[in-house]
Amino acid sequence: MKETTLKSIDQLHKFLERFRKASHFKFRGQSDKYWELTPKAGRQEFKKVRDITIFEHWKRRAPYYLERENYNEWELLSIAQHTGLPTRLLDWTHNPLVAFFFAASENYEKDGAVYIYKANHRVLHEKYGPFELTIPIAFFQPNVSSNRIANQFGYFTIHLDPKNALNDDTKDGHLEKLIIPSELKKEITHMLNQYGINYLTLFPDLEGLSKHLSWFAENNNFWNNTFDEDGLD
Structure with missing residues (x-):
């Protein structure tokens, strides 16, 4: 995986120029550069319970809080992910500034990272349910089923085994990493706030x-x- 380090705020703007005319790239920000690209359901504290089981319990109780009744399985899983449930989804965004916010807004004492991913294929989720896929890691664009997904320009990877991280061995396309030094984090969040992020x-x-x-x-x-x-x- 290609890895570079951001040197300054000015370099951030130069970095973004590269993607101005390229809509296929998606971005993910993490506030610790050492974290793997692993869904929440695959992380240490949630590994002992199957994510499908957690999701089934969520679905039984969620209708009370939902705005309508006719969500499909993909929409329900996306809403669950965006409200904190451990799922096999991993968030990505079309807007690189959103990724920079998540990389810089926490863990100020640690270097963060922005990942850039260009998947070769996308899931046609009209044909398959989220638990019917056999591809190890797939990429898909969700329906806009919540304000958070809309405002964060949300996309997802879905991991057949939530414990499997997206990396050079499992990627289906181009993946690279930009390190965000800890000393730039606060300056970045102030800049993004001025830009409405x-x-x-x-x-x-x-x-x-x-x-x-x-x-x-x-x-x-x-x-x-x-x-x-x-x-x-």
């Missing part, structure tokens, strides 16, 4: 509002200690 826009609900206000308060010195309405918008 923050917790409030990516999580358009009360959780996102609370996270955004918390982030603003934690970084109050950046705005000369002016915690007011004008600064928050």
